Amino acid sequence: MAQAWRCAGLSWTADGPVLIWDGGRRSALTWGKTVAFGVAEGGVRRCVGARGNACPLGAPVPARSTGARCEECARLDRAHSVAADTLADDPRPYRVYLAWFGPGMTKVGITAARRGPARLLEQGAVCFSWLGTGPLMAARRTEELLRAALRVPDRIPYAAKRAARAALPAAAEERAGELAELHARALALSGWPESLDPAPFAAVDHVAAFALGRAPAPVGAGPPGLRRGRTAGLTEGLDRRGGRG
Numbered sequence: 001m002a003q004a005w006r007c008a009g010l011s012w013t014a015d016g017p018v019l020i021w022d023g024g025r026r027s028a029l030t031w032g033k034t035v036a037f038g039v040a041e042g043g044v045r046r047c048v049g050a051r052g053n054a055c056p057l058g059a060p061v062p063a064r065s066t067g068a069r070c071e072e073c074a075r076l077d078r079a080h081s082v083a084a085d086t087l088a089d090d091p092r093p094y095r096v097y098l099a100w101f102g103p104g105m106t107k108v109g110i111t112a113a114r115r116g117p118a119r120l121l122e123q124g125a126v127c128f129s130w131l132g133t134g135p136l137m138a139a140r141r142t143e144e145l146l147r148a149a150l151r152v153p154d155r156i157p158y159a160a161k162r163a164a165r166a167a168l169p170a171a172a173e174e175r176a177g178e179l180a181e182l183h184a185r186a187l188a189l190s191g192w193p194e195s196l197d198p199a200p201f202a203a204v205d206h207v208a209a210f211a212l213g214r215a216p217a218p219v220g221a222g223p224p225g226l227r228r229g230r231t232a233g234l235t236e237g238l239d240r241r242g243g244r245g
Helices: 071-079 118-123 136-150 158-167 177-187 235-241
Strands: 007-013 016-021 026-028 034-037 094-102 105-112 127-134 227-230
Touching: 007 118, 094 118, 094 136, 094 158, 094 177, 105 118, 105 136, 105 158, 105 177, 127 136, 127 177, 136 177
Parallel strands: none
Antiparallel strands: 007 016, 016 026, 034 227, 094 105, 094 127
C-alpha cells in the first residue's frame, strides 16, 4: 500500500456526513458512494487517544478488544466524560431530547447545546424534538425523570435501529406521532428541575438527510480484505467510541 490514511471516524456537518482523517482533514460523503477500508501489511491496531488528543505512546490495542483505547487513555477519557457524570460543574448549557428510531422505539438523551443536532444525526435518529435546555446536572435529572416515570430508555441497540428502517411510516406526520405524544406526557410530569427551560414540541425529520426514501444503490464486491458499504445508515458507529445520549 503506497500511502495509508488513518480514519478517525464519521461525523456530520451542516452540509452532511464526513469522514475525518488523522490530522483533521475531512472528506465529504454523498449517498450511494462506496466506502472501502483496508489494513496495511503488517499493520496493528493502535490506540485512538483521548479527548481529541493522540495517544502519547501510540500503544497497540488487542485485536479482540471491543474498545479503541489503551488502558491509560480509556481511563483519561472516562475521567472527563459527560456520560459518567464527572463534569458536574460544567458551565455549558445542555439540551435534553427525545429521539425516534422507528415504531415503539423512542429514547431520551442529552447533548451539549453547542453541538446542535449533530448528536442526533450521529445516532441515526429518524426524527427528534428538543425537550428542554439547562445546566448539565439539570438535564441529567430530567433524563432520569423520564426513565423512571415514563420508562423511556436512554439506549437503543444498533441492530434494532437498523431493522426498524425497513418499516418506517411514509408520512412525516406519522413518524412524529409517537414523539408528540411522549413530549406532551413528559412536559406534564411533576418534578422537573427549575433550572431546565422546557422547549415546545417541534419535530425534526432526518429521512431526507439519511436518504431513507430512496432505493438502495448496488454495492459491488471489493478486493479481499476491504470492507464496503453505502454511506447512508453509517451514523450509529460513532456511539461505539464511548459517547452516550
